[in-house]
Amino acid sequence: MTEVKKQMSKAETGVLQANTVDVHRSDAPDERDGVESHSDDGQDNVGDESANLITGRKKKLIELRLKMNEARKANQSAMVVEKKKTEASPGWDVFNKQMLYDAYKKRTKNVAVDVVEYNTMKETDPEFYREASSLQYGKAPKLSDDKIERMVKELKDWDEKRQSFSRRRKFHEEKDIDSINDRNEHFNKKIERAFGKYTLEIKNSLERGTALPD
Numbered sequence: 001m002t003e004v005k006k007q008m009s010k011a012e013t014g015v016l017q018a019n020t021v022d023v024h025r026s027d028a029p030d031e032r033d034g035v036e037s038h039s040d041d042g043q044d045n046v047g048d049e050s051a052n053l054i055t056g057r058k059k060k061l062i063e064l065r066l067k068m069n070e071a072r073k074a075n076q077s078a079m080v081v082e083k084k085k086t087e088a089s090p091g092w093d094v095f096n097k098q099m100l101y102d103a104y105k106k107r108t109k110n111v112a113v114d115v116v117e118y119n120t121m122k123e124t125d126p127e128f129y130r131e132a133s134s135l136q137y138g139k140a141p142k143l144s145d146d147k148i149e150r151m152v153k154e155l156k157d158w159d160e161k162r163q164s165f166s167r168r169r170k171f172h173e174e175k176d177i178d179s180i181n182d183r184n185e186h187f188n189k190k191i192e193r194a195f196g197k198y199t200l201e202i203k204n205s206l207e208r209g210t211a212l213p214d
Contacts, residue, residue: 107154 122128127136179185 121141125141127134128141130137179188
């Protein structure tokens, strides 16, 4: 009996040891799963932070690109406006056909045409309108003295206009002198525009002499 009891006790202890080993084995994967889950959570947090950083940088980059595009468009529009502005004439278009024709009309505006004399000259001279093969090529018809005097007068008038022409403002002798030079005159005009209405009464009193003390 004693031997049987010993054998049964040994069997029970073996079963208990096996159960405890199984329990420990079943608990071990849970711990691993916990460790793995913690590691996965950490990786997810790091990934979220990096994603936020990337999205923030992308937003800044997009904003910078938008600002650059706006600045480029503004610069292009400013260049277009500047090109559309009418530039000053360089000066070499003075001798084009239209300007020469206008000058010709201006010179001949005051010319008196005698139709009767023209018709008589054309009738008397068969080669009034000469060709290059004409023997009278280069000969001028006889002109009256009054036409020659008129031409001389016109040339003198042109010369006087050319000499009197100036882009500077003319000096008026009858004007009151209240400045020492052109720059001071310009400055006085600016002061007059700004404060003239306030000092008008004082100026009139000084001119009349009523502002002076007795």
